[in-house]
Amino acid sequence: xxxxxxxxxxxxxxxxxxxxxxxxxxxxxxxxxxxxxxxxxxxxxxxxxxxxxxxxxxxxxxxxxxxxxxxxxxxxxxxxxxxxxxxxxxxxxxxxxxxxxxxxxxxxxxxxxxxxxxxxxxxxxxxxxxxxxxxxxxxxxxxxxxxxxxxxxxxxxxxxxxxxxxxxxxxxxxxxxxxxxxxxxxxxxxxxxxxxxxxxxxxxxxxxxxxxxxxxxxxxxxxxxxxxxxxxxxxxxxxxxxxxxxxxxxxxxxxxxxxxxxxxxxxxxxxxxxxxxx
Amino acid sequence: xxxxxxxxxxxxxxxxxxxxxxxxxxxxxxxxxxxxxxxxxxxxxxxxxxxxxxxxxxxxxxxxxxxxxxxxxxxxxxxxxxxxxxxxxxxxxxxxxxxxxxxxxxxxxxxxxxxxxxxxxxxxxxxxxxxxxxxxxxxxxxxxxxxxxxxxxxxxxxxxxxxxxxxxxxxxxxxxxxxxxxxxxxxxxxxxxxxxxxxxxxxxxxxxxxxxxxxxxxxxxxxxxxxxxxxxxxxxxxxxxxxxxxxxxxxxxxxxxxxx
Numbered sequence: 001x002x003x004x005x006x007x008x009x010x011x012x013x014x015x016x017x018x019x020x021x022x023x024x025x026x027x028x029x030x031x032x033x034x035x036x037x038x039x040x041x042x043x044x045x046x047x048x049x050x051x052x053x054x055x056x057x058x059x060x061x062x063x064x065x066x067x068x069x070x071x072x073x074x075x076x077x078x079x080x081x082x083x084x085x086x087x088x089x090x091x092x093x094x095x096x097x098x099x100x101x102x103x104x105x106x107x108x109x110x111x112x113x114x115x116x117x118x119x120x121x122x123x124x125x126x127x128x129x130x131x132x133x134x135x136x137x138x139x140x141x142x143x144x145x146x147x148x149x150x151x152x153x154x155x156x157x158x159x160x161x162x163x164x165x166x167x168x169x170x171x172x173x174x175x176x177x178x179x180x181x182x183x184x185x186x187x188x189x190x191x192x193x194x195x196x197x198x199x200x201x202x203x204x205x206x207x208x209x210x211x212x213x214x215x216x217x218x219x220x221x222x223x224x225x226x227x228x229x230x231x232x233x234x235x236x237x238x239x240x241x242x243x244x245x246x247x248x249x250x251x252x253x254x255x256x257x258x259x260x261x262x263x264x265x266x267x268x269x270x271x272x273x274x275x276x277x278x
Numbered sequence: 279x280x281x282x283x284x285x286x287x288x289x290x291x292x293x294x295x296x297x298x299x300x301x302x303x304x305x306x307x308x309x310x311x312x313x314x315x316x317x318x319x320x321x322x323x324x325x326x327x328x329x330x331x332x333x334x335x336x337x338x339x340x341x342x343x344x345x346x347x348x349x350x351x352x353x354x355x356x357x358x359x360x361x362x363x364x365x366x367x368x369x370x371x372x373x374x375x376x377x378x379x380x381x382x383x384x385x386x387x388x389x390x391x392x393x394x395x396x397x398x399x400x401x402x403x404x405x406x407x408x409x410x411x412x413x414x415x416x417x418x419x420x421x422x423x424x425x426x427x428x429x430x431x432x433x434x435x436x437x438x439x440x441x442x443x444x445x446x447x448x449x450x451x452x453x454x455x456x457x458x459x460x461x462x463x464x465x466x467x468x469x470x471x472x473x474x475x476x477x478x479x480x481x482x483x484x485x486x487x488x489x490x491x492x493x494x495x496x497x498x499x500x501x502x503x504x505x506x507x508x509x510x511x512x513x514x515x516x517x518x519x520x521x522x523x524x525x526x527x528x529x530x531x532x533x534x535x536x537x538x
Contacts, residue, residue, distance in 0.1 A: 178385035178444075180348060182399040182451060183374035192402055196389050 054244045058252060061235035065249075068231030069256050075149045075227065076214040082153040083213070084206070087160025094165045097186070105161070112158025117151075117216055124151035125223050145227070148220035156209050163205045167198035204272040211261050211268070218253075228253055298357075299324045299455055299486050300345060305354035307340060314340045316510035317354070322455070322503075325484040329497035329518070332507035333533055338490040341507070342457045345488065346377040359454060371403070378448035379457040382464050384440040386432035386447070392419065393428040396447045404451070411450070418446040422476050438469025442476050455486040462493055494537055498522050506530045 093105035112120075128147050132140040171194050179189040221230035232253055236245045298321035307315040314337040322328045330338050343349040345356060347363050347370060356363040359376055386395050396415040400406050419428055422442035432440050441461055448456065458477065462470040474496050481487050481500045491497055497504055498518045505515040506525070514527045522538075525531045 172383075172385075174381060174383050174385035175387070177348060178379075178381060178387075181346060181374060181377075181379040181381075182447070183371045183403045184399065185371075188402055192398060193387055197387075 053239075054242070054248055057235070057239035057245060058248045061232075061239065061249075062252070064235055065228055065232050065252065065256075068226055068228035071145060071225070071227045072214065072217040072257075073260070075145060075152065075217050075220065075225075076210065079149045079153040079213055079217075080156065080210050082150065083156035083160055083209075086153070087157040088164055090157060090161035091164025091168075092190075094161055095168050109158045109161040109165075112155050113162060115155065117155050118219060120154050121148065121151040121219055121222070124148075124154070144223050145220065145225045148217075148223060148225050152213055152216055152219075156213050159209050160206065163202050163209075164198065167201045168194055170201065171197055200275055204268050204275060207264055207268040207271070211264050214261060215257060228256060298322060299326075299359055300488065301355075301357045302341075302345075303355045305341070305344060305351050305356060307337075307344060307349065307351045314510055315344070315351070318507075318510075318512055319354075320505060320512065320515070322486060322488055324454075324486055326502045327481045327487045327500050328489070328503050328505065329501040330488070330490045330505045330507060331492070331494065331497055331533075332505075332513075336507045337510045338507055339459050342379070342459050342488060342490050345455075345457055346374055346379055348379070375404070375451055376454045377457060378451060378453035378455070379459065380441070380444050380448055380461050382460040384432070384437070384444045384464075386440055386443055388432050391429050391431055392424065392435070392443050395432070395443055396450045399447070400450050415446070415450055418449050419443075421449075421479075422446045423472070436469055437465045438472045441465065441469075441473045445473075445476055445480075449480075455488065456480065458487065458489040458491070460490050460492065462491070492537070494522070494534070506533065508533070 090105050090109055093101050094109060096102045096105070125144065125147050128142055128150070131142055134140065168190075175193055175197070176189060179193050184193070217227060218229040220227050221233065224230060232249045236242075236249055239245055300320075300322040302318055302320050305315050305318045306313065318337075318341060320328070330341065332338055340349055344351050345358065345363065347368075351364055358373060361368060361373055361376075363373060387398065390398060393412075393415055396418060397408075397411050400411040400414070401408060416425075416428070419425060422445055424439060424442055424446070427435065427439065427443075432443065435443065444461075445456075461477075462473050465473060470493070474493065477487065477489070478496075478500055487500075489497070489501075501518045503515060504518045504521045506513050506521060506527075506529075508529050514521065514525060514530045521530065522534065525534060
């Protein structure tokens with residue numbers, strides 16, 4: 001039976017059962033990863049000379065790198081917000097009954113989904129101006145981090161559009177028929193009956209794309225956006241660009257992303273499993 | 279009228295006004311090259327209960343879906359209360375407000391409670407005030423004997439309970455005719471009775487009903503008129519006593535001997 005499982009899932013969501021699902025071992029894995037990376041860093045420091053200075057450099061520059069990481073998070077959240085709004089719009093166009101709306105939307109969706117993110121990033125960075133001139137004479141500056149955010153939003157937007165189309169298709173036709181029998185228009189049916197049921201199906205893949213998006217934000221370092229990776233590289237330069245700095249600094253970056261993304265991935269898996277029991 | 283005391287068994291007397299509420303004339307429908315309905319004509323008067331019986335694949339469900347325009351027809355005409363269903367200029371909203379339909383698979387909205395399921399269409403489609411809709415919804419839920427289940431979700435109810443919610447949801451639009459498409463076919467034998475009791479009450483109160491059903495005993499009990507369809511045509515029709523006791527056509531007799 002489909003519905004009881006759904007009710008159960010909703011009840012558990014309300015109880016906060018999903019959060020309880022993040023068991024102790026998940027936390028343990030995260031801590032272990034941190035410990036291993038620090039140990040590895042310490043080992044490198046021990047074998048390759050000037051140990052105190054490399055670790056000291058990491059500690060010195062950690063706040064600077066963390067500030068960069070804050071920008072990664074800001075870009076990921078902003079890009080996801082843009083991708084969600086535009087992706088839902090594009091997805092709704094994809095399920096339109098009018099071919100003139102549906103076919104272009106389908107084309108754009110597939111184009112965005114099937115292009116390398118790096119190519120989209122290059123295109124956006126080089127095609128967008130550094131500022132937008134308003135007719136009134138005002139100017140909106142477009143810093144590189146904003147352009148990069150838009151670039152990361154585009155492929156995710158295509159994928160969210162496709163998530164929506166898929167979720168709508170999976171709603172049993174009986175839902176459409178009974179709504180039609182009750183004199184709902186197509187728009188009302190979508191709004192009150194179909195889309196609310198799509199949300200739960202769409203959330204796990206949506207979270208998955210958020211994780212992927214966040215993991216892609218370091219690509220912005222190519223354009224010297226001051227995010228975590230860029231700042232880490234600048235820190236290493238400033239600390240003398242010694243090879244023994246590489247491992248601790250990059251391991252630190254890995255840990256930062258891991259600690260943030262891993263719980264999201266675990267939560268997504270939990271939701272997927274919950275919604276898969278139907 | 280809607281909430282009159284239920285009358286016991288037996289078809290209610292048909293009102294004097296025998297003007298056809300639903301009228302089909304030579305209706306033809308095909309899926310590709312396959313012709314499902316090969317010229318169906320029938321009239322259902324106000325307050326009349328019509329049962330359509332026949333073997334699977336004889337086009338019964340298609341026929342009932344054509345009446346409220348869920349399924350377009352290729353030829354012929356269907357009128358409901360004088361409105362031509364397949365007129366492209368027809369206001370589908372006004373047609374569907376008059377015609378309620380209940381499906382085999384209930385098709386309740388799983389993300390809404392029982393009360394919300396019943397209230398949604400009057401609120402959003404008819405845009406009636408909430409207090410008024412809620413009052414009517416609660417009395418309809420009481421009518422289908424589900425008082426106490428207003429806050430339950432469809433997934434928490436048995437099939438028979440879900441089907442009664444579906445009936446209440448349809449009645450909330452205050453239709454003039456109700457279509458029932460094999461509404462007990464997916465139910466356990468014990469819950470079939472609850473649903474049939476609800477339909478029996480509706481029929482006794484004078485609701486015009488068109489039922490596609492496999493419940494022969496029920497058809498015989500509540501119907502004013504029975505139509506036997508096979509191969510996309512009406513083979514034979516008449517009052518239930520005549521059809522069930524002295525069917526003329528060998529196909530009808532053969533079908534009835536298999537199911538009775």
